Each structure stands twice: as C-alpha cells, then as structure tokens.
Amino acid sequence: MRKLLHIEQIKLLNYNPFRITLALYFLAFSLGIIIYPAIDKQIPVISLSDVFRFPDVWLFLAWITEPYNALLALIVIMITTKEFNNHTFKTQVIFGLSRSDLLLQKLLLVVVLSLFATLLIGLTSLSLGLIYSYKLTFKIAMENTWILGRYFLAAFSYMIVGLMVAMLIKNTALSLLSFLALRTFLDPVLWLILREHDIKWYLPFRTITRLTPMPDLLELFQRKMNSEEAIDESAFDILPKGLDPWLNILMVSIYVGLALFFSYSLIQRRRLS
Amino acid sequence: MKEVLSIKGLSKSYKHVKAIRNLNLEISEGQAYGLLGPNGSGKTTTLSIVTGILRQDDGSFSWFGEDPNPMQRRSIGSLIETPHFYPYLSLVKNLRIICDIKGLGYSDIDRVLDSANLLERKRSRFSSMSLGMKQRLGLAAALLGDPKVLVLDEPTNGLDPEGIAEVREMVLEQVKTGKTLILASHILSEVEKICDHVAILKKGELLANGPVKELLTEDEIIEVSCADNGKLSKALQGTDLVSETSEENGTLVMTLCEGVSAAEINAFAFSHQLVISHMLSRKRSLESQFLELVKQEEE
Incomplete structure (x- = not known):
C-alpha cells in the first residue's frame, strides 16, 4: 500500500492539471470563507457570522462547502482517464502491478483526498469558531464535530462515483461531461419527476448531499433572538427532511459499494492496450 | 534446461x-x-x-x-x-x-x-x-x-x-x-x-x-552442366555432398550439404571423368525460405 501511494505521489505531485485543480479547490474554499463575512456586514438582524460560532460552524461549513467535492471528483476522473489515454495502466501491469492494484492505487488516492478535504474543513471550522465564538468551552466547541465523519464519507462517495465514470468511459472529456451531467442534470431532473414520491430521497447524489444537510437555521435564529416563544415550525415545512440519517448513511454506503464493485469488474475486463 | x-x-x-x-x-x-x-x-x-x-x-x-x-x-x-x-x-x-x-x-x-x-x-x-x-x-x-x-x-x-x-x-x-x-x-x-x-x-x-x-539456414544451391547430367546426378546420389538434386532446362540444380563447396563438386565430377561446362552458384536467401514456408502453408 505504501508502495502504491508512493507511486501515486510521484505521478501527481508533478502533474500540473492536478496541482492547478487542487489549488482551485483551495482557492474556492478560501474565497468562500472570506466572502461570507463580507456579505454578513450588509445583512442586519441575522448575522451570518453567527453561524461561524461553535458549535454551528461545523454544520454550516460542511453544508456550504459540500459542492466543492465535485471538484475533487473531477480531479479523480482526470487522473484516471489519463492513465488510460497515456496507456500507463498497461505499462504498470507489464512491470508487475495487478489489475486490482490499479484500482487500489486510485482508491488510496480517493482516501487521501477525502482526508485532505475533511482536514481542511475541520481546520477552517476550528479557526472560524475560535475567532467568532463568544462563549468558548471545550464541550461546545466539539459538539458537532461528528459532521466531519459524514463530510469524509460525502467527499469519498463523490470521488468513487467519479472513479467509476472514468473506468467506464475512459475518455477524459466525455467522463468529465458525463459526471457533470449526472450531478447537475440527471439527478435534478429525476428529483423533479419523483417529487411526489418518497423514493426521491434515495437518489444517489441526493443521499450524498444529505450527508451534510442544511443546518437548522431556524433554531439558530431563535437562539439569536433569545426568544422564549416557540416559533411556528409548520411555516418551515418546505425545508427538506429526507431520510433518517442512519438510513441515509446506509444508502450512501450501498451506492459506494456498488460503484466500487462495478469499477473492479471493469478494470478486470478492460483491455489495457 | x-x-x-x-x-x-x-x-x-x-x-x-x-x-x-x-x-x-x-x-x-x-x-x-x-x-x-x-x-x-x-x-x-x-x-x-x-x-x-x-x-x-x-x-x-x-x-x-x-x-x-x-x-x-x-x-x-x-x-x-x-x-x-x-x-x-x-x-x-x-x-x-x-x-x-x-x-x-x-x-x-x-x-x-x-x-x-x-x-x-x-x-x-x-x-x-x-x-x-x-x-x-x-x-x-x-x-x-x-x-x-x-x-x-x-x-x-x-x-x-x-x-x-x-x-x-x-x-x-x-x-x-x-x-x-x-x-x-x-x-x-x-x-x-x-x-x-x-x-x-x-x-x-x-x-x-x-x-x-x-529452420532458417542459407542453403548454397549450384547450377551445373556437363556432357552427361544423368550420370553426374546418379553418381552424386548416396554421397554426403548434396542434399537435393533436380534438373531444370538441361541444367542440374543441386543443394549442397553444409560445409561442401562448389569446388568439391567439380573435383568429384572430374574424378568420374565428367568435365563440367557450366557452374553457377546461387544462394537461397533466408527471405525466400521464410516466404516459401509461409507459402507452403497457404497451399
């Protein structure tokens, strides 16, 4: 495993498109963090910086940065399809890797990128929480850190879907377009078609995005106003409810398992030359 | 091995x-x-x-x-x-x-x-x-x-x-x-x-x-003519000088065994009171043997 990781390290750290896309991811992430407080100054009563306080900061950042995972999936697609296009999968097999190793090295890359994304959001949330919080106790600060586990699973799932698309299509441009079409077109269209049915919550991308759902801003608002009065929550029924969190995690795990199994079957059967 | x-x-x-x-x-x-x-x-x-x-x-x-x-x-x-x-x-x-x-x-x-x-x-x-x-x-x-x-x-x-x-x-x-x-x-x-x-x-x-x-040796083939081609061909049979002999347009075409030179054939003919009037060496190239082999299979 260390050997496979080292091989990936040599390939990736010298690959400009990888470095550029990762820099873009970092930039988009950082810009988001800078821009939100700037918007905040123009909105009275409800201060957006409230959501940067412990313990809400963990949930809020996980929710708003979730779409960036698509960028990580694009990186995985780009790298995997290039292996096919440059015939370097073939070279690695000739010199002694098994076909399973080819998948395993990409899987390790996905794990490393997922850890990187989780670490980034973890450190950012921690920093913002320390800057914006009034009350600072260890218990409050750590209250919602469980979301990091879900964030890791979300990033991992996105990239595994990307990996499967790359293994299936092999062509870089077509794979990127297909993934984006799945994420931004097919999934929303299916959502609209199935809007009357509960099955809509089982759509793969929907279950992944629901891993880091929109935090309960209503409750936050209530706390901010220090209101004793209970707000009529029926007015907020339009807020998406979705599946039970554990069922949602189970569904994502099943989808990830299926995508990995499909990718494994593909790499075993694919012609590498 | x-x-x-x-x-x-x-x-x-x-x-x-x-x-x-x-x-x-x-x-x-x-x-x-x-x-x-x-x-x-x-x-x-x-x-x-x-x-x-x-x-x-x-x-x-x-x-x-x-x-x-x-x-x-x-x-x-x-x-x-x-x-x-x-x-x-x-x-x-x-x-x-x-x-x-x-x-x-x-x-x-x-x-x-x-x-x-x-x-x-x-x-x-x-x-x-x-x-x-x-x-x-x-x-x-x-x-x-x-x-x-x-x-x-x-x-x-x-x-x-x-x-x-x-x-x-x-x-x-x-x-x-x-x-x-x-x-x-x-x-x-x-x-x-x-x-x-x-x-x-x-x-x-x-x-x-x-x-x-x-499989692929460069056979040396020579064309030979003398007063009595039949006699020479008969005399060469059973010797380890040639591996194959045939007659083409009044000329004997023979494939020499490995290490045998055209001069030895000349000396052999002379010892049998046959004077060679025509002798031409033509090597069968590897290419032609390879093509022959491939062609044989097609037939």
Missing part, C-alpha cells in the same frame, strides 16, 4: 478475427527465442497475453513452471510495442515508478540509462524524446534490476538505421550474458542475428519452430 515460458493451446479472438489459434510453445532458460511472422500474425497478441495486458479466450501459459502472477512479471523485463510512460515526468521519475513497482532501489537507474545512452537526458521529460529515444528508454526500463528474462516486442520498430543498430547491439549484449530472450519481430534478419530458436507464426497459427540453424 529449466522451463521459462510454457504456452499451451492459447487462443484469442478480436470480434471476428482470430488473432491466435491453439498456440503451443516451450521456451527454456538461456534461449534467445524469436517469434517471427508477418504483421497480424499474432506475435504482439501472444506477448500481450503472457505479460498480463490481455486475457486469452482459451488455453493457458505458465512462467517458470508456475501459474501466471504479477510477482513473476516483476522479475521479467518487458517492452511491448511502443513504450508508454508519463509524458510530463522526466526519464528518471518514470523509471522510479518502475523501480517502485518492481520493488527495486533507485541505484540501478543511472546504469540502465547509461546503457541506453540516455544518461545526459535523464532530467528531460518523456514527451520531449524522439521515437528512438523512447524506444531506448523502454529497453532501459526493461533492463532495470538486471532481469534474467527479457520479452521484447518489435524493439526496433520505427527506428532509423542507426537506431536499429544501437538497439540490436543492446539486445545482443544482453543475450551474450546468458539471459533468456523472447523477441517478436517481422524482420527475418533481426531474428537470425539475435536468436538461436525461432517460431514462425502466420495468421495466429504456428507454422514451424525449432533452432534457427535448422
């Missing part, structure tokens, strides 16, 4: 094209084995299967008497068709990847780059290399770790005459050190110069195999 590669009943089809049909081969340690055949005869498909790139439809093969596995490939140096490396990486970094796969240290990289005459370009990107340099790098990668077995598929493909000579020289040097070589080529002279054993393939079928000396 220990068995290196054993191929049994190997078959592979691409949709409607049969690339290999029931191929059987045995290659032993220390042999320089040539797979010879015209384009599309199944040489690359065979080597692609035994190096794990392709899966056979039928049949089996074993390396060193064991079922194929990735570990075996780490102890074999292979170059299949055009070498493919990461275009944005330098030669050294590309070879580091191969070293990592094979579980080798990086200390051998400079040696193989030097033997391929690429040491000065070690920091250059693979994409900046000429075809000849890429081919030499492929060969250098195959030599990493000094493997006992080399599998080379058309190593001189696309090279200029100077490049061909360089690569052949590199391969010959490896053969001299006692390595087992499996070389696929459609160039007869290449196989003849480098290999001691040869398998001739056509349309995926094995036409013949055996030692190069037996």
Whole structure:
C-alpha cells in the first residue's frame, strides 16, 4: 500500500492539471470563507457570522462547502482517464502491478483526498469558531464535530462515483461531461419527476448531499433572538427532511459499494492496450 | 534446461478475427527465442497475453513452471510495442515508478540509462524524446534490476538505421550474458542475428519452430552442366555432398550439404571423368525460405 501511494505521489505531485485543480479547490474554499463575512456586514438582524460560532460552524461549513467535492471528483476522473489515454495502466501491469492494484492505487488516492478535504474543513471550522465564538468551552466547541465523519464519507462517495465514470468511459472529456451531467442534470431532473414520491430521497447524489444537510437555521435564529416563544415550525415545512440519517448513511454506503464493485469488474475486463 | 515460458493451446479472438489459434510453445532458460511472422500474425497478441495486458479466450501459459502472477512479471523485463510512460515526468521519475513497482532501489537507474545512452537526458521529460529515444528508454526500463528474462516486442520498430543498430547491439549484449530472450519481430534478419530458436507464426497459427540453424539456414544451391547430367546426378546420389538434386532446362540444380563447396563438386565430377561446362552458384536467401514456408502453408 505504501508502495502504491508512493507511486501515486510521484505521478501527481508533478502533474500540473492536478496541482492547478487542487489549488482551485483551495482557492474556492478560501474565497468562500472570506466572502461570507463580507456579505454578513450588509445583512442586519441575522448575522451570518453567527453561524461561524461553535458549535454551528461545523454544520454550516460542511453544508456550504459540500459542492466543492465535485471538484475533487473531477480531479479523480482526470487522473484516471489519463492513465488510460497515456496507456500507463498497461505499462504498470507489464512491470508487475495487478489489475486490482490499479484500482487500489486510485482508491488510496480517493482516501487521501477525502482526508485532505475533511482536514481542511475541520481546520477552517476550528479557526472560524475560535475567532467568532463568544462563549468558548471545550464541550461546545466539539459538539458537532461528528459532521466531519459524514463530510469524509460525502467527499469519498463523490470521488468513487467519479472513479467509476472514468473506468467506464475512459475518455477524459466525455467522463468529465458525463459526471457533470449526472450531478447537475440527471439527478435534478429525476428529483423533479419523483417529487411526489418518497423514493426521491434515495437518489444517489441526493443521499450524498444529505450527508451534510442544511443546518437548522431556524433554531439558530431563535437562539439569536433569545426568544422564549416557540416559533411556528409548520411555516418551515418546505425545508427538506429526507431520510433518517442512519438510513441515509446506509444508502450512501450501498451506492459506494456498488460503484466500487462495478469499477473492479471493469478494470478486470478492460483491455489495457 | 529449466522451463521459462510454457504456452499451451492459447487462443484469442478480436470480434471476428482470430488473432491466435491453439498456440503451443516451450521456451527454456538461456534461449534467445524469436517469434517471427508477418504483421497480424499474432506475435504482439501472444506477448500481450503472457505479460498480463490481455486475457486469452482459451488455453493457458505458465512462467517458470508456475501459474501466471504479477510477482513473476516483476522479475521479467518487458517492452511491448511502443513504450508508454508519463509524458510530463522526466526519464528518471518514470523509471522510479518502475523501480517502485518492481520493488527495486533507485541505484540501478543511472546504469540502465547509461546503457541506453540516455544518461545526459535523464532530467528531460518523456514527451520531449524522439521515437528512438523512447524506444531506448523502454529497453532501459526493461533492463532495470538486471532481469534474467527479457520479452521484447518489435524493439526496433520505427527506428532509423542507426537506431536499429544501437538497439540490436543492446539486445545482443544482453543475450551474450546468458539471459533468456523472447523477441517478436517481422524482420527475418533481426531474428537470425539475435536468436538461436525461432517460431514462425502466420495468421495466429504456428507454422514451424525449432533452432534457427535448422529452420532458417542459407542453403548454397549450384547450377551445373556437363556432357552427361544423368550420370553426374546418379553418381552424386548416396554421397554426403548434396542434399537435393533436380534438373531444370538441361541444367542440374543441386543443394549442397553444409560445409561442401562448389569446388568439391567439380573435383568429384572430374574424378568420374565428367568435365563440367557450366557452374553457377546461387544462394537461397533466408527471405525466400521464410516466404516459401509461409507459402507452403497457404497451399
């Protein structure tokens, strides 16, 4: 495993498109963090910086940065399809890797990128929480850190879907377009078609995005106003409810398992030359 | 001699094209084995299967008497068709990847780059290399770790005459050190110069195999005329001077046995009171023998 990781390290750290896309991811992430407080100054009563306080900061950042995972999936697609296009999968097999190793090295890359994304959001949330919080106790600060586990699973799932698309299509441009079409077109269209049915919550991308759902801003608002009065929550029924969190995690795990199994079957059967 | 590669009943089809049909081969340690055949005869498909790139439809093969596995490939140096490396990486970094796969240290990289005459370009990107340099790098990668077995598929493909000579020289040097070589080529002279054993393939079928000396020898053929061709032909029968005699347009055409010269035939005729009035030497080239063999099978 260390050997496979080292091989990936040599390939990736010298690959400009990888470095550029990762820099873009970092930039988009950082810009988001800078821009939100700037918007905040123009909105009275409800201060957006409230959501940067412990313990809400963990949930809020996980929710708003979730779409960036698509960028990580694009990186995985780009790298995997290039292996096919440059015939370097073939070279690695000739010199002694098994076909399973080819998948395993990409899987390790996905794990490393997922850890990187989780670490980034973890450190950012921690920093913002320390800057914006009034009350600072260890218990409050750590209250919602469980979301990091879900964030890791979300990033991992996105990239595994990307990996499967790359293994299936092999062509870089077509794979990127297909993934984006799945994420931004097919999934929303299916959502609209199935809007009357509960099955809509089982759509793969929907279950992944629901891993880091929109935090309960209503409750936050209530706390901010220090209101004793209970707000009529029926007015907020339009807020998406979705599946039970554990069922949602189970569904994502099943989808990830299926995508990995499909990718494994593909790499075993694919012609590498 | 220990068995290196054993191929049994190997078959592979691409949709409607049969690339290999029931191929059987045995290659032993220390042999320089040539797979010879015209384009599309199944040489690359065979080597692609035994190096794990392709899966056979039928049949089996074993390396060193064991079922194929990735570990075996780490102890074999292979170059299949055009070498493919990461275009944005330098030669050294590309070879580091191969070293990592094979579980080798990086200390051998400079040696193989030097033997391929690429040491000065070690920091250059693979994409900046000429075809000849890429081919030499492929060969250098195959030599990493000094493997006992080399599998080379058309190593001189696309090279200029100077490049061909360089690569052949590199391969010959490896053969001299006692390595087992499996070389696929459609160039007869290449196989003849480098290999001691040869398998001739056509349309995926094995036409013949055996030692190069037996299968592909440059027979010396002479045309002879004398006052009594029949008498000379009869006298030569049963001697170890000629292996074959026939008459064409009043001239005897005879294939000389190995080591026999035309002068000996002249002396033999003279000793039988026959004076030769016409003698012409014509060598049957390897090319014509190869084509003859391929043609025979078609008939």
